[in-house]
Amino acid sequence: MVETSIWMQKVAADPGHSRWYIERFRAMARAGDDLAGEARLVDAMAPRGARILDAGCGPGRVGGYLAAAGHQVVGVDVDPALIEAAEQDHPGPRWLVGDLAELDLPARGITEPFDLIVSAGNVMTFLAPSTRVQVLARLRAHLRDDGRAVIGFGAGREYEYPQFLDDAAAGGLTPDLLLSTWDVRPFTDDSDFLVAVLRPA
Structure with missing residues (x-):
């Protein structure tokens, strides 16, 4: 039995959490906020018409942008409410409810x-x-031998960067490039965000 994710624990504690998250990003989109920074970086790394997996896709803003740019996108998220929002707001990709720990596409x-x-x-x-x-x-296991995985998250969230890199190595991935932002600024010891570009080890 796979342990319940921290996200789904939040949803269980607050049934309105998913709706709040969805509406937050819809409001930001209406306000004209830039929500595509992550997707632009991935698009720049990808050949045209690439097959891209949006792992933990949420309501679909990253995968939706990449599909509109001509890529073949599959998005997976554990939260059915977020997948429903992705289907509504970003038709085109294949959106699936699934636990990344049991991913078998x-x-x-x-x-x-x-x-x-x-x-x-x-x-x-x-x-x-x-x-x-x-x-x-x-x-x-879902990545081509010459493919890359791009994973970003902030500091102060109970997952230290050295531990993440050790975990990535244990999972068969090794760093190609470490950045501190999605707009390609170098990673330093005091960076409060990590964007790790990983390749199969």
Whole structure:
């Protein structure tokens, strides 16, 4: 039995949490806020028409942008409410409810492997800690041998960066590039955000 994610624990404690999160991003989009920074970086790394997995896709803002740019996108999230919002707001990609710790897309009729995997929005910090290595290993299993995974999350969320990099290594991934922002600023010892570009080890 896979431990329940921190995200779904929040949803269980506050049934309105998912709706709040969805409406927050819809309001930001209406206000004209830039919500595509992560997707622009991934798009710049991808060949045209790439197969991209949005792991922990939430309500679909990253995967929706990438699909509109011409990529073949599959988005997976554990929260059915977020997947429903993704289907409403960003038609085009294939949106699936699923736990990243048990990710098996071929069993669901999805062709793999993927050219790129993106995990934005602090997804790694919402996982159950006991499943982190398992999730990273499942992402590696869905990635081409010459593909890359791009994972970003903030500091102060009970997942230290050295531990994440150790977990990534245990999951079969090694760093190509470490950044402190999605707009490609270098990572330093005092960075309060990490964007890790990883490749199969």
